[in-house]
Amino acid sequence: MTVLKALKKMFGKSEVEQLVPGPSAPAHSPSRAEVQKKPQRTTPVANTEKDAATAPVAPTPEQPRNEAPKPRRERAPKPPVVAWKLEDFVVEPQEGKTRFHDFKLAPELMHAIQDLGFPYCTPIQAQVLGFTLAGKDAIGRAQTGTGKTAAFLISIITQLLQTPPPKERYMGEPRALIIAPTRELVVQIAKDAADLTKYTGLNVMTFVGGMDFDKQLKHLEARHCDILVATPGRLLDFNQRGDVHLDMVEVMVLDEADRMLDMGFIPQVRQIIRQTPPKSERQTLLFSATFTEDVMNLAKQWTTDPSIVEIEALNVASENxxxxxxxxxxxxxxxxxxxxxxxxxxxxxxxxxxxxxxxxxxxxxxxxxxxxxxxxxxxxxxxxxxxxxxxxxxxxxxxxxxxxxxxxxxxxxxxxxxxxxxxxxxxxxxxxxxxxxxxxxxxxxxxxxxxxxxxxxxxxxxxxxxxxxxxxxxxxxxxxxxxxxxx
Missing domain, CATH: 3.40.50.300 (P-loop containing nucleotide triphosphate hydrolases)
Structure with a gap:
């Protein structure tokens, strides 16, 4: 016994117990997982036999606790998610008006249209969707506030939902591309796109000048891009760096083509379009407030047998x-x-x-x-x-x-x-x-x-x-x- 005490003083109790197991030592060696699960000891080790005798003994597999385990607290059940049905969106037919129900649109898209409070199409929407949902190219002339943005977004979303994405696809390969002349317009289009895609799982991204380049790049690298809305200059920046590839674009939209002409963006737009598939392999939609000769010449170069939708200028200024x-x-x-x-x-x-x-x-x-x-x-x-x-x-x-x-x-x-x-x-x-x-x-x-x-x-x-x-x-x-x- 005196030898054991001497060893304890020299090496410490825990090390001696490993060399000379006591009567209370566990009968089995703990696994690595068990060792990792054990909490680190925070109280001092007993230095005397008296302390060791009076110290509480930790439970072992041979000495289970007598206490009954506490019952697990049950989580409050989540409220059931009520599935949305097209029947929830009731719009009565009206003479002279076109409903969104009159087109074959996905339920997820119709759900978003209902949330936005759009029961009936505007004239430009009714006419454009009649062509674009059939896969045709289109040229639309309409003033601001007529609903043309929703017209081409609904067409894009329908195309992307009906056609599954390619199996092999990089992050920087958008399936739909919308080019607009100003940063404010890009932000507005992207906001409308986010509202219309919120139940579809499609991702919308924006590229505009004047904002943090690296931040936009991180968004691009984080997830696949389905719909890309961009100004010409910033889009070319990403494209020329090799961060964005436009060879998988299925639908391309040029918004406010007359304004892009006025602002001198057409050379940049030409560079962008050359990176996309041939016009026979993509759907192209072009919108302009005016149909000048220059705009129509561009339309002929970039579209294939387009349907022309022109809202007459009788209401050029709102009567309101x-x-x-x-x-x-x-x-x-x-x-x-x-x-x-x-x-x-x-x-x-x-x-x-x-x-x-x-x-x-x-x-x-x-x-x-x-x-x-x-x-x-x-x-x-x-x-x-x-x-x-x-x-x-x-x-x-x-x-x-x-x-x-x-x-x-x-x-x-x-x-x-x-x-x-x-x-x-x-x-x-x-x-x-x-x-x-x-x-x-x-x-x-x-x-x-x-x-x-x-x-x-x-x-x-x-x-x-x-x-x-x-x-x-x-x-x-x-x-x-x-x-x-x-x-």
């Missing part, structure tokens, strides 16, 4: 928009703008100017004079533009000042007034501007300031509208000097 023109000197335009917004308490106003420097000056003066305003132009970084749009959509920003390029493709309900601080140089832009209000059946008002530098644009605008717009002299109280809120 009340139009006014104030004849005002250039020096008085800002006073008129400020007093109109401030006196009437307007909460969601969009102001258009022709140049970026004008937009910046107007926004700076409004903020200085206590109006919650923000600007939207090509000089504003993309992440800030998206944040600005969300703030305007949520009502946190009262006045949004924008150029035509930045303002085109913005679909925000509830804009009560559109103000043309300067008349646009292109008549079509006037229609696009005032189309920001009076959406979804709501009433809207547009007010244009015609000064000595831009009033000559009025005749061409009236010719496009097919009617005269009477000029008014603004009331005197709307031309009073602005009281400075801040130094």
């Amino acid at each position: 928009v009340e139009q006014h023109i104030y004849a005002v000197a250039g020096a008085d335009k800002y006073k008129l703008l400020y007093n109109l917004v401030n006196d009437n308490g307007w909460e969601r106003v969009m102001v258009f100017a022709n140049r970026k420097d004008e937009v910046r000056r107007i926004e700076e003066r409004l903020v200085r004079d206590g109006v919650n305003a923000a600007q939207l132009s090509g000089d504003v970084p993309q992440h800030k533009r998206i944040k600005t749009l969300e703030g305007f959509r949520e009502g946190k920003i009262r006045v949004l000042v924008a150029t035509d390029v930045a303002g085109r493709g913005i679909h925000i309900d509830g804009i009560s007034h559109v103000i043309n601080f300067t008349l646009p140089e292109v008549p079509d832009d006037y229609v696009h501007r005032i189309g920001r209000t009076g959406r979804a059946g709501a009433e809207g008002v547009s007010i244009s300031f015609a000064g000595e530098d831009d009033s000559y644009q009025l005749p061409s605008i009236e010719a496009l509208l097919g009617k005269k717009i009477s000029c008014e002299t603004p009331p005197t109280h709307l031309l009073r000097p602005v009281e400075r809120k801040r130094p």
Whole structure:
């Protein structure tokens, strides 16, 4: 016994017990898994026989605990998921209207259409889907706000659901490609696509300039891309780096082709299209607000026997928009703008100017004079533009000042007034501007300031509208000097 005590003092009790097993040692050697499961000892080892005798003995397989095991707590059952059925989406037939039920659309897509509250097709949707769902190429002419975005998205989604994806496919190989001229329009199209695909399992991605390149690349590498919405320049960046391959594109859409012509994007678009399958092996849809000779020449190059859908310009400007023109000197335009917004308490106003420097000056003066305003132009970084749009959509920003390029493709309900601080140089832009209000059946008002530098644009605008717009002299109280809120 004295020898054992001496050994314990020299080596420690645990090591001695391994060499000279005591009567309470387990009869079997623990496995590696059991050793790994054992918690590390946190209390000191007994150094005396007395301590060892009084220390609690851990249970062994030969000494099971007498305590009854605690009953497992049952998880609350999840509420049952009620399967959606097409019968849940009831839309009565109406003469002269086309229902989405009249097309053979997947239940997952119809479910999303119901969520969006779209019982009947718009004219452009009814006509375009009649051709594109049959696999034909199409060229569509329609003004903004007519529903053309949903028309080509529904066609794309149907194609991708009906045709299984290839078995061998890389992450950067989209099946559908949508090219649009501006970042705002790309973001809006992608948002609409996400709403329509939420029950389908299809992935939507966006590539736009002005946003973190690496972040967009990580999204691309994380999952397969089914629908890619992009501006031409950023898409070429990814393509030329070898991150995106367009040889599996089944459907290609060119939105606002006339605007891409005006902005000089056609050479880039040509490079992109050369990377896609031949036009006989892909479906191509082209949309434009105008059918100029240049647009039609592009359509002939990129489409095969396309069906042409043209919504007549009888409703070139929405009948829900009340139009006014104030004849005002250039020096008085800002006073008129400020007093109109401030006196009437307007909460969601969009102001258009022709140049970026004008937009910046107007926004700076409004903020200085206590109006919650923000600007939207090509000089504003993309992440800030998206944040600005969300703030305007949520009502946190009262006045949004924008150029035509930045303002085109913005679909925000509830804009009560559109103000043309300067008349646009292109008549079509006037229609696009005032189309920001009076959406979804709501009433809207547009007010244009015609000064000595831009009033000559009025005749061409009236010719496009097919009617005269009477000029008014603004009331005197709307031309009073602005009281400075801040130094």
